[in-house]
Amino acid sequence: MANGKSTSPASQWVPLPGSNRQLLPQSVPIGPADLKATVALTVKVRSRGKLAELDDAVKKESAKPLKERTYISREELAQRYGADADDLDKVELYANKHHLRVADRDEATRRVVLKGTLEDALSAFHADVHMYQHASGPYRGRRGEILVPAELKDVVTGIFGFDTHPKHRAPRRLMGTSSGTATNLGEFASEFATRYQFPTSSSSTKLDGTGQCIALIELGGGYSNNDLKIFFSEAGVPMPKVVAVSIDHGANHPTPQGLADGEVMLDIEVAGVVAPGAKLAVYFAPNSDSGFQDAIRAAVHDGARKPSVVSISWGEPDDFLTAQSVQSYHEIFTEAAALGVTVCAASGDHGVADLDALHWDKRIHVNHPSSDPLVLCCGGTQIDKNVDVVWNDGTPFDPQVFGGGGWASGGGISPVFGVPDYQKGLPMPSSLSTSQPGRGCPDIAMTADNYRTRVHGVDGPSGGTSAVTPLMACLVARLNQAFEKNLGFVNPLLYANAQAFTDITQGTNGINQTIEGYPAGKGWDACTGLGAPIGTVLLQALGK
Template identity: 45%
Template structure:
């Protein structure tokens, strides 16, 4: 079918470079903080990563796995879509930073999984084709990680409909599509002064992944975790209420507020969260240099890795995970399998008990989430 999809660059990366005095965590330390299920590595699972530029080198990955103690590293394979491919450009502040962050977080947290990185042109068509290629691959991935996006209002309705259908196809196959919610607070870098959510995180077919500021020791003891937000233009988690999608039935009990600009109800974003503040960011390696990166870009592969470990623990694909997390959700009440984040703001919205438009239902408690899913899937 002719979709009339734009050829303009469609999506932006969702990572933030290091800041002075950053307190970095390795992915494995965050796996401890978020209680990823013991005895699981993602073995037997596939994790697909979508990239719209940049690339990685095997030498960088080997050096990183060795430095952070991934003794049995994952297999990492690049797949080209629509003529694109693994093409590192040597700029750690560009797309290479995104690619390496995604692979290193996903791989360190699910080293038993097979990682397949799908490279496509940064266009509507490229984005869609990469997603479709990843979803319909064999074996079916447990999760797809997407750390690229754009303000919802910058997408054509036609392009969104095509992406939504591809993500619905993923859900029908049991795949969870984990998507970064944006790094520009509640206005998503828009210039009209109104709040906007980021797409594809705002799709009801996606698991929208927001960001926190984390204070914890290397052993995993948390002393504080709040919404990531440093002020307008300074970086902060995306989140809010969709202008175009109604509230899904499975989200209706969670207490999603009306859109602050339109006064209308809508799909609430994000669904979940994880550490994203560059000041408490991720210890990574990009283009031969060790550095610290933050952004909700890191939260999508973190959750994708968790989905792979949940799938291993369950002996089956658990997805799509989003609607299951909301089962029994009530406004102002914490949800099982997640740790509620109740402090902070992303500009137009504030955190509070239960679901909120900053950190969704909260950050993962991986073991508790596995126990909850085992009870459902028994």
């Protein structure tokens, strides 16, 4: 244990399975962590039901056509697979003995949030915690396993919050790369919805997301209502209903020079233009593993706003995560699938590197959470002479330029997840890093370039796969509205209807003069997945 030692016998402590953590590459120790610093630990406990049964139910339902699918309610999910109050009580009682207070506890999400000093947290749960310097800045890092008391070894399944390293996020792009009809301000996302033939009506009903709630996950930054009003007025669409939801004390907090504001505004402006009838719930959480999980979990379980689709533009390489984190996220996505909630996530903006030039460790990566098989992974294209090709601006990595260059559609073969059923039988490449098969990313792709946005009072072009993600979420919302039924875990439906996509056959997601990537080609590829969706064809295909 860092910063002090326990006086308890070693036999009373056991390693928490899956908690072993490696430091971020290129981390340099800079000293002890502040023992008096306030920390918030999210402690996840076991389910009262058998999660394997929920996995089987999701797998069974996802194999059915949409019209035959059934979903469970949030109340039923909590009743059958939530936590036992006794387990939460055990954690709370133990925490109180170590001067940690309970900031939140919830049976449905099986978690207890504990707050106190780092010293008390390390007394309760042993971990090696120090301060480290990284290209992204100083952070409190944890390495090795977490030790838990033997009395809780069968109760606790995950502990998150010791480590504060931020989730990777690409800065807002300041210029477009398309050679088509781009203007210097970019195109409103509605133009791209038209390009990909998003359905506009069904049985005389206007499809604009009415009755749907789109959840946007944000790990920092904020939005300006004044900028949004001006933007939507310029776009000629009504101002959508936008509500900020605070998670773990995260908040809508725009700042004059905040890069994260560009991400938040991009998400809202894309979603609001393409699905103006939908409610947009923006979940703000701290930029950490525990904050990220809590935000996604809160959106999935939100019984008040009831999101039908979740859009996630943030992430990091999946091989950076601990096994307990991978499992914890996967359980959230399993719950989403059982509830009929679609989860869309960005494939990343730096090709097979996944990380930007400043943070890259010279290795090939696949982005998470989009690499989870229960998530719809959204890659990018760019429009070249009115033809979609792989999004790649052709620049090499250069840490000396803003953003570092090397902008390209993320994608590849995951070293963490195996090949899911819906991808079996596809002629997929082996991983460039491990030479092994695995979950292939992305699943779909649309233009990642030249989206008109308004940030900090200025209109201009932005982009990235983090623009594709809310765009795809809007297509899901329109289809949900058309069918009066949630698509839910949509990946098997999409792979079963590959004819509803325009195949992308040109380009690569390697970084010029830096690293070789995967080439586009006939059928599924690790740059653009199945290709670009044809919305009206999907509407017809999924309705059968």
